Amino acid sequence: MEWLIFALIGQFLISFAVIFAKIIRTKVVKDTLVYFVYVGFISFFVVLVLIPIIGLEVQDKTFLLYAFLTTLPLALGTYFILRAFSMEDASKISIFLQVQPVFVLILATIFLSEILTLKQYTGFFIIFSGSLIASYRFNSFKKISKGFWFLMATNIFWATHYIMAKYSYTVYGFWNTFIMVRIYFMVLSVIVLIYLINKQRFKLHKILTKGTTFLWLNETMAVIALGFTQYALSIGQASLVSIVRGTNAIFVLMLAYLFSKRLPALLKEEFNKKIISQKIIAIFLIIAGLVLINL
Numbered sequence: 001m002e003w004l005i006f007a008l009i010g011q012f013l014i015s016f017a018v019i020f021a022k023i024i025r026t027k028v029v030k031d032t033l034v035y036f037v038y039v040g041f042i043s044f045f046v047v048l049v050l051i052p053i054i055g056l057e058v059q060d061k062t063f064l065l066y067a068f069l070t071t072l073p074l075a076l077g078t079y080f081i082l083r084a085f086s087m088e089d090a091s092k093i094s095i096f097l098q099v100q101p102v103f104v105l106i107l108a109t110i111f112l113s114e115i116l117t118l119k120q121y122t123g124f125f126i127i128f129s130g131s132l133i134a135s136y137r138f139n140s141f142k143k144i145s146k147g148f149w150f151l152m153a154t155n156i157f158w159a160t161h162y163i164m165a166k167y168s169y170t171v172y173g174f175w176n177t178f179i180m181v182r183i184y185f186m187v188l189s190v191i192v193l194i195y196l197i198n199k200q201r202f203k204l205h206k207i208l209t210k211g212t213t214f215l216w217l218n219e220t221m222a223v224i225a226l227g228f229t230q231y232a233l234s235i236g237q238a239s240l241v242s243i244v245r246g247t248n249a250i251f252v253l254m255l256a257y258l259f260s261k262r263l264p265a266l267l268k269e270e271f272n273k274k275i276i277s278q279k280i281i282a283i284f285l286i287i288a289g290l291v292l293i294n295l
């Protein structure tokens with residue numbers, strides 16, 4: 001049950017990060033690679049404060065190699081979702097990501113030998129059904145958008161990262177892996193930064209503008225949210241922790257609705273009685289699934 005509390009806190013915080021990232025991506029940082037650099041550096045600086053407190057034990061070369069390989073799918077998935085932020089609504093992005101638990105379930109069964117009980121499988125598919133119901137947008141799926149394919153790529157890469165991280169948490173420890181992955185992400189960001197500076201696509205004088213300061217605050221919250229989620233992963237089963245992502249779709253829908261009503265200049269999404277009704281049904285199914293998993 002402890003893993004569920006950490007996973008829910010993580011998804012609640014991530015929902016705010018998704019909404020603000022959509023605003024930042026469309027109004028402040030419009031270059032995907034520039035945003036990627038910010039994500040890498042901010043992630044590193046947030047965990048940097050943990051090293052003197054918690055420490056970092058570099059156990060062997062195998063750990064360094066495995067941590068790097070674990071970082072690659074995380075970085076690739078991040079790049080593709082940043083691309084999608086410029087094309088899709090925040091609520092739709094969160095909903096498309098509900099496919100990810102299916103990939104995690106398959107990979108966890110194959111590589112981690114995770115076998116759930118019948119009750120847990122039933123709860124898993126109830127939650128997934130709720131996510132699918134929430135994902136249906138009336139009159140909006142006449143054709144598959146480019147953003148959809150970017151998000152499918154994100155699902156595959158992040159699911160791969162999930163499984164690799166779970167293994168590393170078990171073998172090398174949670175904090176060692178979590179910190180090392182952020183260090184490698186920063187290294188990849190430095191490589192991208194050098195490329196952007198060479199191409200004159202990164203303006204150093206804009207690092208601490210009003211908009212990018214908001215970005216720093218948002219990504220800091222995203223790293224903290226990720227910490228809760230990844231800690232839940234370290235103590236729970238990967239497939240179950242992953243399916244809790246279904247709650248994120250509901251949180252994001254609620255926030256998107258509030259922003260659309262109160263601050264339409266920042267974020268505007270379509271809402272009507274049908275969408276509100278399906279949200280209520282989805283909430284009921286997701287809560288029912290979570291209860292069933294933990295009975």
